[in-house]
Amino acid sequence: MDLLDTFFNVAVLRRSLPMLLDGLVLTLQLGAASIVAGLALGLIVALLGLYAVKPVRILMRLYIDIFRSIPLLVLLIVVYYALPFVGLRLTSFASAMAALTLVSGAYTAEIFRAGIQAIPHGQFEASAALGLNQRQTMVDVILPQAVRIVIPPLTNNSINVIKDTALASVVAMPDLLKQATQAQALTANPSPLIGAALIYLAFLWPLVLFVSYLERRYSKGRSA
Amino acid sequence: MSGYVSIRGLRKFYGTFQALHGIDLDIAKGEVVCIIGPSGSGKSTLIRCINRLEDFDPSGEIRVDGTAVVPGKALAKVRAEVGMVFQGFNLFPHLSVRDNVMLAPRRVRGTSRADAAKLADRLLTRVGIAEQADKFPQHLSGGQQQRVAIARALAMEPQVLLFDEPTSALDPEMVGEVLDVMKALAGTGVTMIVVTHEMGFARQVADRVIFMDGGEVIETGTPKQVLEHPTESRTRNFLGAVLNH
Ligand SMILES: Nc1ncnc2c1ncn2[C@@H]1O[C@H](COP(=O)(O)OP(=O)(O)OP(=O)(O)O)[C@@H](O)[C@H]1O
Ligand SMILES: [Mg+2]
Numbered sequence: 001m002d003l004l005d006t007f008f009n010v011a012v013l014r015r016s017l018p019m020l021l022d023g024l025v026l027t028l029q030l031g032a033a034s035i036v037a038g039l040a041l042g043l044i045v046a047l048l049g050l051y052a053v054k055p056v057r058i059l060m061r062l063y064i065d066i067f068r069s070i071p072l073l074v075l076l077i078v079v080y081y082a083l084p085f086v087g088l089r090l091t092s093f094a095s096a097m098a099a100l101t102l103v104s105g106a107y108t109a110e111i112f113r114a115g116i117q118a119i120p121h122g123q124f125e126a127s128a129a130l131g132l133n134q135r136q137t138m139v140d141v142i143l144p145q146a147v148r149i150v151i152p153p154l155t156n157n158s159i160n161v162i163k164d165t166a167l168a169s170v171v172a173m174p175d176l177l178k179q180a181t182q183a184q185a186l187t188a189n190p191s192p193l194i195g196a197a198l199i200y201l202a203f204l205w206p207l208v209l210f211v212s213y214l215e216r217r218y219s220k221g222r223s224a
Numbered sequence: 225m226s227g228y229v230s231i232r233g234l235r236k237f238y239g240t241f242q243a244l245h246g247i248d249l250d251i252a253k254g255e256v257v258c259i260i261g262p263s264g265s266g267k268s269t270l271i272r273c274i275n276r277l278e279d280f281d282p283s284g285e286i287r288v289d290g291t292a293v294v295p296g297k298a299l300a301k302v303r304a305e306v307g308m309v310f311q312g313f314n315l316f317p318h319l320s321v322r323d324n325v326m327l328a329p330r331r332v333r334g335t336s337r338a339d340a341a342k343l344a345d346r347l348l349t350r351v352g353i354a355e356q357a358d359k360f361p362q363h364l365s366g367g368q369q370q371r372v373a374i375a376r377a378l379a380m381e382p383q384v385l386l387f388d389e390p391t392s393a394l395d396p397e398m399v400g401e402v403l404d405v406m407k408a409l410a411g412t413g414v415t416m417i418v419v420t421h422e423m424g425f426a427r428q429v430a431d432r433v434i435f436m437d438g439g440e441v442i443e444t445g446t447p448k449q450v451l452e453h454p455t456e457s458r459t460r461n462f463l464g465a466v467l468n469h
Binding site for chain 2: 047060122123125126128130131132133136140141145148210
């Protein structure tokens with residue numbers, strides 16, 4: 001009974017719910033914006049990394065390796081606290097989105113590269129023999145096939161991006177986690193934290209199940 | 225005199241390995257040429273150089289209808305006029321049979337959707353699979369897939385058609401239907417260059433047979449000359465081995 005009052009206090013939860021929902025909206029906005037920007041960035045980086053002139057290819061390789069190595073929290077703090085020293089002052093939302101996009105873009109680029117390279121060479125040759133140029137080959141032949149391959153890992157990456165939005169609370173962005181910690185301070189009760197955890201679960205668990213479903217479906221499709 | 229397809233001093237290196245040792249060849253407009261030879265003799269490499277799916281040594285030269293096959297605008301023009309049919313079909317699995325045939329005319333020639341669809345249905349009728357137009361390639365038999373691939377190549381109204389062992393990946397009972405389509409094509413004025421192990425087809429359809437070995441043209445002549453009265457011992461050995469199979 002005591003435990004329930006401490007960790008799952010309904011009155012406290014009800015009182016903090018509006019704050020949590022405000023935070024949730026911001027979390028979802030940040031997540032969605034970073035996912036979309038990361039997809040665009042990743043696709044461009046993947047294509048440049050495969051087909052551009054050598055120096056550009058090397059640059060893309062460097063970008064991918066660096067941003068897959070750097071801890072997101074470190075990157076976020078550098079963007080928010082260090083860049084102002086060179087005159088670049090971003091809001092907490094912009095900082096978080098920049099950091100999330102840069103890292104997601106690196107992972108996404110790897111996913112797209114693997115997807116494109118999984119397309120049999122004969123598809124490129126048939127396209128070339130028909131007279132399609134490189135852009136037409138990509139748009140009409142290769143990418144539509146690669147998309148099927150990359151959807152499960154891209155969905156997985158999107159889950160990671162949404163989870164990582166919680167780090168934005170360290171740069172004072174009032175996301176779901178930040179709102180929960182503030183509600184906890186206001187009410188002197190940890191129930192809002194439990195509430196936030198449950199909300200994260202409610203959003204991400206279905207996505208995790210969806211990825212498993214996709215992986216099952218696409219692996220079946222390939223062996224059939 | 226140089227041919228419609230003219231090949232001069234063609235050399236091809238894979239790293240330090242030389243796959244083609246200076247090929248000279250002229251092929252006339254409308255001619256049907258069959259290329260035979262043992263595995264690894266450079267048959268595929270040779271025809272893949274004609275539309276430059278393979279780069280080749282710049283000391284040599286290939287021209288199609290007078291246009292040098294070099295990277296750039298000229299290559300786009302050559303590829304639009306040279307069709308290719310592959311051993312493994314290489315159909316586009318995400319597109320229906322009709323869309324496979326329509327894609328190149330739409331994108332390369334800018335043909336309208338309606339006109340391209342009409343063209344596709346006419347060509348699919350010609351290769352005998354009009355009723356499969358809405359299916360996806362993977363739901364067709366190998367022989368049907370290869371006929372779609374031929375229709376897809378024909379959609380660009382090519383002057384030259386390259387075939388790289390078009391029946392080698394097929395179950396024996398499907399070889400005939402593909403060869404029949406190719407025989408019908410041979411009378412239409414399109415230039416055909418066919419790498420094949422089908423000696424019957426070569427004998428019956430080819431204007432000229434070319435025997436290659438070790439990256440060189442060893443012997444060339446009418447089917448009768450090369451297949452029945454070969455003058456080179458390497459040709460005789462190869463034919464002996466093939467015909468005893
Ligand atoms: N991508 C490649 N890299 C290295 N060597 C290659 C490559 N492609 C072909 N070769 C070599 O070049 C030579 C000619 O190959 P090619 O495929 O043209 O022979 P082919 O006459 O078509 O043989 P097959 O009847 O087996 O198809 C072979 O020795 C082959 O091993
Ligand atoms: Mg070959």
